[in-house]
Amino acid sequence: MNRKIYINGQFYDRENAKISVFDHGLLYGDGVFEGMRIYSGTVFRLQQHLERLWESARAIALTIPMTIEQLTKDVNATVAENGLTDGYIRLIVTRGAGPLGLDPFRCVDPQVIIIADKIALYPESHYTEGLKLVTASTIRNHPAALSPRIKSLNYLNNIMAKIEGLNAGCIEAVMLNHKGEVAECTGDNIFLVKNGVLTTPPIDAGILEGITRNAVLELAVAAGIETRETPMTRHDIYIADECFLTGSAAEVIPAVQIDNRIIGDGKPGPVTLRLNEAFRKLVHQS
Structure with a gap:
């Protein structure tokens, strides 16, 4: 067409x-x-x-x-x-x-x-098996230089990190902020699950306040899942039970490996699957 x-x-x-x-x-x-x-x-x-x-x-x-x-x-x-x-x-x-x-x-x-x-950002197999991630050496723009909350046409910062990910055989990369904390991925927000608690970096970590991110936080609260917006480091990803990414194009997609380290048991976890199902129900009710 x-x-x-x-x-x-x-x-x-x-x-x-x-x-x-x-x-x-x-x-x-x-x-x-x-x-x-x-x-x-x-x-x-x-x-x-x-x-x-x-x-x-x-x-x-x-x-x-x-x-x-x-x-x-x-x-x-x-x-x-x-x-x-x-x-x-x-x-x-x-x-x-x-x-x-x-x-x-x-x-x-x-x-x-x-x-x-139409759009198909990732193949369906990545939603069932999970993504592999790598930490990019390219950090997120310093928020005092250009606020990541501005969704501008200047995406070169993200593209440079994306190139690092692709060169490492990963289609997404985790970007750190100027303090060495986890910010977000090149095109998606990031969530972790540890001991049943859902965590994601706060807005002042230098991230875009994602629409899908906020929807997932709402769904988690409605489902009785404890949520925290708190600073995190790569260590938190390495020891997490689950990890997933969110974005308008990506929706909710699990990540099962970072920097050649397996996250959890290397499979999409139960909280991830539960929130993915809730999100799919939500968008078709809207």
């Missing part, structure tokens, strides 16, 4: 969906985005995603050229235009075209782009 791409209120065929090569989103990574999942024709937690998009934009002094209500309608219209009941949305807002140079205030036409398509 030829997907229709939304740009500034109009739909274009994929081959005709274009923006200027002078767009500062391309030239400098100056822009923000959200990745969202479609389940049974509904965008999962759309309003939370849009609120985070607006916060990211405000943090970089980028004015989104429409209301949140209008963009809500446009996202849903893009899903309908592409006939998707299950899939993925990439919503992008760039600074727009401007002259060469860093000055963002010389850009006057922010571009709003919505791509809706």
